[in-house]
Amino acid sequence: xxxxxxxxxxxxxxxxxxxxxxxxxxxxxxxxxxxxxxxxxxxxxxxxxxxxxxxxxxxxxxxxxxxxxxxxxxxxxxxxxxxxxxxxxxxxxxxxxxxxxxxxxxxxxxxxxxxxxxxxxxxxxxxxxxxxxxxxxxxxxxxxxxxxxxxxxxxxxxxxxxxxxxxxxxxxxxxxxxxxxxxxxxxxxxxxxxxxxxxxxxxxxxxxxxxxxxxxxxxxxxxxxxxxxxxxxxxxxxxxxxxxxxxxxxxxxxxxxxxxxx
Numbered sequence: 477x478x479x480x481x482x483x484x485x486x487x488x489x490x491x492x493x494x495x496x497x498x499x500x501x502x503x504x505x506x507x508x509x510x511x512x513x514x515x516x517x518x519x520x521x522x523x524x525x526x527x528x529x530x531x532x533x534x535x536x537x538x539x540x541x542x543x544x545x546x547x548x549x550x551x552x553x554x555x556x557x558x559x560x561x562x563x564x565x566x567x568x569x570x571x572x573x574x575x576x577x578x579x580x581x582x583x584x585x586x587x588x589x590x591x592x593x594x595x596x597x598x599x600x601x602x603x604x605x606x607x608x609x610x611x612x613x614x615x616x617x618x619x620x621x622x623x624x625x626x627x628x629x630x631x632x633x634x635x636x637x638x639x640x641x642x643x644x645x646x647x648x649x650x651x652x653x654x655x656x657x658x659x660x661x662x663x664x665x666x667x668x669x670x671x672x673x674x675x676x677x678x679x680x681x682x683x684x685x686x687x688x689x690x691x692x693x694x695x696x697x698x699x700x701x702x703x704x705x706x707x708x709x710x711x712x713x714x715x716x717x718x719x720x721x722x723x724x725x726x727x728x729x730x731x732x733x734x735x736x737x738x
Contacts, residue, residue, distance in 0.1 A: 502557040564724035605693030608685025633673030
């Protein structure tokens, strides 16, 4: 079937997107009904929703692409290639007209026993986090934490070099993340420790609390009050979750370089 250009398996659909829409899509995940029900719909029930259809993004998919029943579907999560995260903060989704174009092009090649449903991924924003803030301060103050780099007093590297090197290294790491990626705090710690001229580092919050470990505040931008947490261990995103660093373009604003004995 694949040699005839027919769409039956999940890998057939991946090849189809890569062949015809690679300039519009940077990442994708296809699944069948069991994974969609077991993992994706359960995610919304875990948030306390009586019905997942309450979610605006899923509601759009339900109206535009789903049949009256949630079986015999192939579910497609697509991350747009252009302006994925607008200004580094607001998630962008594949526009509806392009989704319809994908389905229209795929329909003549699809098996008669299923439908293709395109659903927006769940975005996972994250930034440096602090366990020192009270629960009622989380959403208000966690965005103001900063990474402080302690400059070795014997180093030849300037403050600006150290900061820029750290920013570039972290950005390179963040930009490799994909659907289902692991956000690994130990990887971040290794990157920071590898910056030339850095003796140590710590995370400092607005209340002056300091922690010499990498903690991350991670949340769903659409449900920031119901779906947020602080992590110090690796966090494995589900295959329909796309992680990104919140405010990546302003990363330099939350990194500070100080002298060793400051």
